[in-house]
Amino acid sequence: MTEYLIRRTLQSVLILLLITVVTFILIHAAPGGPKQIYLSPNLSQAAAKVQEHNLGLDRPLPVQYVNWIGDLLRGDLGYTFKNHIPVGEIIWPTVGHTLVLMGAAWLLTLLIALPWGIYNSTSEYGLSDQTASFIAYIGFAMPTFWFGIILQELFALKWNLLPLSDMWTMGKEGQIGDLLLHLMLPVTVLTIGFLASYVKYARSSMLEVLDQDYIRTARAKGLGEGRVVFRHALRNALIPIITVLGLDLPVLVAGAALTENVFNWPGMGRLFVQMAVAREYSVLMAITLLTAVFVIVGNFVADLLYALVDPRVKLSRKGGAAA
């Protein structure tokens, strides 16, 4: 186990390091390079030289890279180009907002999807099962942002039931009730998007387990169906779902980004798009790295949990490719 832990940690760190290299190269591959990005075109040639030197852009690339990594490790994410605000100051509040939105959607999805999937596995091809596959097909083909717009038109504009967008009503910042009202529509959009696949995972994972010999044994020795499903099958069926949860993190983050833009939710995804339009590269790089860390930690934890709960997992497996 310790060996696995060490190997997996090293692997995560390596990938993270590679991601920093890729982002660094991307910025330096931009037309005109970082000089174009960090230096104002209005500067005189002499001033530009000074500025270039101050920012360290005249040093060789490897040195610049090492300096950048050093800054990152010290928690210094750089400054915005326009107003020279520390990037961290802009990013950290939005991270919290995104986590609120994502967390709510994720929790709701699990609360609905797990029982639904389990139920569907016990009544294959029933009405509820078919409804789930119908939602799956629609959910996979529907642009989430379109669904968001339609919900806005119906619930906010036509029936005037829920707030149209944003996180708080003006003057009501910090009130939980107001936040919950604002969460309703975006969480619905995200949940519909995730729901289908989780119901499907829960169902197929349960079906696989229900097919096993030890379930037949349990039934044969006269256990009630409820006990068989919940005590014997469910525990093992949950194992693959854990992995899926970890692997789905990037999808969750990206899905939240679109939804945030539709509902003007002040999260990381909306900030990312705004900064992309404004070409604030330091913020873009910081958010990219942050989401990458998030995803890698998520996968790491999922793998670890998997190895913990399932003794059959070969701990010496080569490479990071999960199954």
Place this chain on the structure above:
Amino acid sequence: MSPSTAPVRAAGERARADRRPPGLWQAGWRQFSRNRFAVAGLAIMAVFVIASLTARWIAPYDPTRIDMMFPNLPPGTGDHLLGTDELGRDIFSRLLYSSQVSLLVGFSVAIASVAIGTLIGAVSGYFGGWLDTCFMRLVDVMNAIPLLFLNILILAIFGSEFSYMILVMTFTGWMGVARLVRGTFLQLREMQYVEAARAIGVSDAGIIFRHLLRNASAPIIVNATLMVGYAILGESALSYLGLGVQVPQTSWGLMLSNAQEFMLVDPLQAVYPGLCILLVVLAVNFVGDGLRDAMDPRKQAAIARRGWGRWRRNSSKFGN
């Protein structure tokens, strides 16, 4: 028995006389055409493809023609089948021209990324070793950044041009196929026919392209079909965010972001482009699922199950 079936039977007997079992494609088509959803998907796809190819002739108006005298007309006013948008542009014509963009992006991204993914997957699956390690680490790296973020980042750096968008989406879309092909190749390269081919001196390239790739073609084609849907969704998302297709070109995503601004005035404008995306992607996915069932020889036994049961079974394999 009507006389018209006679030539068909004759052809069938001739085929039997040749003692040739139906090939992959023939058997596949037979099975594909039995799947109602797949055929419906194919029909919808055909309608959209034809509409986009003939947009120049069937669109009643120039999609970019601004007519400030008649903004936000409701559907069915005058010759405006679906009304006009906030600048008086004909919505139906814009939908038609948008389908060109979406389908072009969808197909070119799917083909290009599947080609790259197949090549990388094939090379790393067949040769293994450090090459495999390098490619798979690259896949890990790319997978650790949400695709949408990566697309936005690159488009922000290099600028939002149409050709860039296709390149960028290709660059960020090949990983799934690469993993799939690598996995298949890892299994297939241990087969005896590979050993036999090597024994008679077939080169590595020959083994990869002539022997292994053919046997791995079914999942690759299915994946390519599904990629079309993903690419169309991705394009619409990028355009909606203002980083994809730029004015004066139009795309469904761009139309949606316009419609959102004017949804107080005319809520219906937001419905059409979204419905188009939904229909096309749904159709592509149906076709992909139909192909998956049709081209998998192990699934032959399952033909008997029809209709909803079949749909359900398809969807349970979706997205693996």
